[in-house]
Amino acid sequence: MRGLEALCGNGSVKRRLSAGRGLSHAYILAGPAGCGKRTLAAVLSQALVCSGPGEVPCGTCSDCRKAAAGIHPDILRAGADGKELTVARVRELRGDAYLLPNEAGRKVYLLENAQTMNNSAQNALLKILEDGPAYAAFLLLTDNAGALLPTVRSRCEGLSLSPVTPTEARDWLLRRFPDRPREEVLAAAGRCEGVLGRAVSWLEGDGQGEVQDAGARLAQLLLSGPEGVLLEACVGLEKWEREALGELLDETTRQLLRALTAGADPRRVTFLTGRLRQLRQALAYNVGAGHIAGWLCAGACPASPLSFTTETMTR
Ligand SMILES: [Zn+2]
Structure with a gap:
């Protein structure tokens, strides 16, 4: 299969698709947000x-040119707005699948956020996966393949995308943003944790989005973990410049306070914003980013045996 160079890294997925066994009629593209699910879906739907x-x-x-321009009448999308993919919507797609393709030999249904389908919606989908017309093809995009019923999963070929290595991220971003200052691209590559979608949105935006993005993510991890991912995110903070790290701590505090109105545990929020305030002070005392990152991670767990005070930090 051609065109797979648009997707960074993920060699095993590319090798499988290039193995030349022909295209399957249903795929599950799974992986965290920003890992290239949409990029791969674009290549697959064009190929179909x-x-x-x-x-x-x-x-x-x-057909290829229309697909690339996003105007092919036989590539139908659902779920891109992030709202639940309802059983009514899936039944609508099922009805549509029995109408012959307009121009191409196949009809492609690209379902984003497939994990939002409840059991009834998934069972409705299962019916077309099992008995639908041969020309209908399905691409299910999800950040949580575990939320899909085993019956649905068994009818689809799974393509699991993962974050890329720092070298892959760097090379790909340098190619994608040839006109941006090299240091900016390298900084984004270093901080994106292998999730290129993140780096791309930072580099395409004015840089402000990066702090907001990272703050929102950190706040969410501090509130609900999982601990392993929080640990990784904290380690990633070591790469931040002091000034940007200060902005990030402030943004994280703002996001935590915002989470209160969305029902977060007030005691946990108070605890965390207190910790962040201490870290902000420590940063002003010239404590390095690496230490801040370590303290944030240790201090985020109430059960942590480490004493956690501004005094120990500034010593
Ligand atoms: Zn073509």
Whole structure:
């Protein structure tokens, strides 16, 4: 299969798709947000509708060009708004699947946030996966394949995307942003934890989005973990410049306070914002980012045996 270079890293997925066994009629593209699910879905849907000769997608036939422009009438999308994919919506798609394709040889249904389907919606989908017309193809995108019923999973080929290595991220981002200052691109590559979607949105935005993004994520991890991911995120903070780290701590505090109105445990929020205030003070005392990161992680767990006071931090 061609066009897979658009996806960074993920060699095993690329090898499987290039193995030349032809395309499956249903795939589950799983992996955390920003790992390239949409990029891969774009390549796959183009390959499915391509009418050119030879290896697909040819990139030049009218089907490929329409697919690339996002205007192919036989590529149908659902779930991109992040709202629940309801049973009514899935039944609508099922009805549509029995209408012959408009232009291509196949019809592609691209379902984002597939994990939002409840059991009835998934069972409705299962019916078309099992008995639908042969030209209908399904791409289910999800950050949680475990939320899909085993019956649905067994009908689809699973493609599991993962974060890329720092070297892969760097090389890919340098190619994607040739005009941006090298240091900026390298900094984003270093901080994105292998999740390129994050680095891309930072580099495409004005840089402000990065602090907001990272603050929201950190606040969420501090509130509900999982601890292993929080630990990784804290280790990642070592790469932040002092000034940006200060902004990040402030943003995290703002996000935690915002979480209160969304029903977060007030005692936990008070505890965490107190810790963040202490770290902010420590930062002003020239304590290094690495120490701040370590203290944040240790201090975030109430059961942590480490004493955690501004006094020990500034000593
Ligand atoms: Zn083509």
